[in-house]
Amino acid sequence: MVNWIxxxxxxxxxxxxxxxxxxxxxxxxxxxGLYFGKRFSWYEALISLVFLFLMFDGSNTTQxxxxxxxxxxxxxxxxxxYHYRQQKNASGVFYLLVFLSLLPIxxxxxxxxxxxxxxxxxxxxxxxxxxxxxxxxIETRDGAVKELNWWKFIRFMVFMPTITSGPIDRYxxxxxxxxxxxxxEKYLQLVEKGIKYLFIGFLYKFIIDYFxxxxxxxxxxxxxxxQGHHLSWWVVAVxxxxxxxxxxxxxxxxxxxxxxxxxxxxETPMNFNLxxxxxxxxxxxxxxxxxLSFWFRDYIFMRFVFTATKKHWFKNRNVLSSVAxxxxxxxxGFWHGVTWxxxxxxxxxxxxxxxxxxxxxxxxxxxxxxxxxxLTQNVARFITFNFVVFSFLIFSGFLNTLFFxxx
Amino acid sequence: MQEKIEQLxxxxxxxxxxxxxxxxxxxxxxxxxxxxxxxxxxxxLQDEYGIQVPVSEFDRSQWSTVDKIAERVKELQND
Numbered sequence: 001m002v003n004w005i006x007x008x009x010x011x012x013x014x015x016x017x018x019x020x021x022x023x024x025x026x027x028x029x030x031x032x033g034l035y036f037g038k039r040f041s042w043y044e045a046l047i048s049l050v051f052l053f054l055m056f057d058g059s060n061t062t063q064x065x066x067x068x069x070x071x072x073x074x075x076x077x078x079x080x081x082y083h084y085r086q087q088k089n090a091s092g093v094f095y096l097l098v099f100l101s102l103l104p105i106x107x108x109x110x111x112x113x114x115x116x117x118x119x120x121x122x123x124x125x126x127x128x129x130x131x132x133x134x135x136x137x138i139e140t141r142d143g144a145v146k147e148l149n150w151w152k153f154i155r156f157m158v159f160m161p162t163i164t165s166g167p168i169d170r171y172x173x174x175x176x177x178x179x180x181x182x183x184x185e186k187y188l189q190l191v192e193k194g195i196k197y198l199f200i201g202f203l204y205k206f207i208i209d210y211f212x213x214x215x216x217x218x219x220x221x222x223x224x225x226x227q228g229h230h231l232s233w234w235v236v237a238v239x240x241x242x243x244x245x246x247x248x249x250x251x252x253x254x255x256x257x258x259x260x261x262x263x264x265x266x267e268t269p270m271n272f273n274l275x276x277x278x279x280x281x282x283x284x285x286x287x288x289x290x291x292l293s294f295w296f297r298d299y300i301f302m303r304f305v306f307t308a309t310k311k312h313w314f315k316n317r318n319v320l321s322s323v324a325x326x327x328x329x330x331x332x333g334f335w336h337g338v339t340w341x342x343x344x345x346x347x348x349x350x351x352x353x354x355x356x357x358x359x360x361x362x363x364x365x366x367x368x369x370x371x372x373x374x375l376t377q378n379v380a381r382f383i384t385f386n387f388v389v390f391s392f393l394i395f396s397g398f399l400n401t402l403f404f405x406x407x
Numbered sequence: 408m409q410e411k412i413e414q415l416x417x418x419x420x421x422x423x424x425x426x427x428x429x430x431x432x433x434x435x436x437x438x439x440x441x442x443x444x445x446x447x448x449x450x451x452l453q454d455e456y457g458i459q460v461p462v463s464e465f466d467r468s469q470w471s472t473v474d475k476i477a478e479r480v481k482e483l484q485n486d
Contacts, residue, residue: 139463142463144464302442302446306450357443364421
């Protein structure tokens with residue numbers, strides 16, 4: 001049976017214009033249903049299954065098995081914890097469940113660094129599914145998740161438009177959308193916005209990013225590598241071109257995921273909001289890969305600060321915030337993968353948040369006369385943008401190739 | 408209650424209470440309060456009004472202005 005599946009064509013999400021044609025035709029009946037106030041749940045499950053199958057068939061068959069096992073595993077954990085939580089609330093059980101929920105991704109992320117090849121447990125999108133499952137466990141502990149249904153939870157986990165790369169939704173938000181059918185007026189607004197996002201996505205991913213990803217960035221990388229294993233102006237070019245590639249590729253992809261969700265009557269959160277115009281690094285993280293940074297903010301940063309403040313772990317508030325920033329961003333670094341450049345990237349962003357806070361304190365105390373003007377704001381944008389570009393150069397792993405010739 | 412909340416916000420953020428005098432202004436969108444100060448503020452609400460606000464109950468769109476915060480606090484007190 002596996003051989004038969006392996007021979008089928010594979011369609012990665014949003015990869016080609018043809019994919020959009022098939023996808024839009026497939027979800028058209030759903031749109032008609034929503035227009036008339038009906039949600040065809042079974043049809044939706046069916047087409048989701050077909051498109052998920054197409055993402056993971058062909059040469060990705062082992063990934064399909066991993067995905068199925070993974071979803072069953074997480075559903076069992078979450079459902080068990082939900083039932084447990086109705087009666088009891090021991091901290092040890094909660095931490096154990098969070099650990100078990102994170103265990104597959106920990107194995108997947110550490111395997112390449114330990115044994116040099118990818119873990120069989122891995123599949124495209126595992127990181128994003130982990131956030132959804134772990135987030136649900138955390139909210140269940142807080143008593144914020146008041147109903148949890150296994151079927152709805154699975155639909156949330158494998159919601160087709162966002163499965164491989166987010167945006168990361170929250171169970172409570174998702175299930176609220178799912179319970180109700182939007183009014184006709186509201187649904188038409190969603191479709192209108194969805195069409196707009198779809199076309200901005202096309203512009204970003206298929207037109208603008210074509211030049212960055214296919215033309216300019218590979219050229220600059222070749223030139224930089226041809227100079228030898230040291231820094232050159234071509235590395236600076238790589239930094240800027242890579243940053244633009246990363247943005248247009250990921251923002252374009254995210255717009256597709258949001259647009260298709262809207263067509264299906266689900267308001268998946270936005271992921272990007274003109275991040276390169278940010279005036280400081282905190283603002284940057286409120287505009288860049290928002291669903292990820294908000295996840296870290298809500299489930300790691302705020303919870304750590306909350307517990308640490310309540311238990312008086314730190315005397316000095318500034319020390320506490322600095323430690324919390326570093327924990328938050330270094331964890332994010334590890335989440336990207338266990339390599340020196342991802343971890344350094346996390347450290348840099350943690351430090352940048354610490355410096356940003358220190359600068360705000362200094363400014364409030366010593367520079368009361370400094371007024372916010374167009375000039376100061378643009379200087380701030382310039383500094384923030386260039387720091388981000390530098391950090392993305394680290395993140396890209398290009399320096400690893402350049403200095404050590406490896407990947 | 409609004410005045411007390413403005414004072415708690417000022418204490419949590421290190422700003423002047425007058426920064427929060429517009430009780431319908433979105434304090435997150437305006438960058439008046441960051442995540443760090445938000446946690447201090449939540450804890451001071453717990454102490455002041457004896458309510459429990461778990462971090463994950465804290466939906467920013469529901470707590471974005473002084474007026475909305477006052478409403479939420481009243482709701483939680485009546486729970």
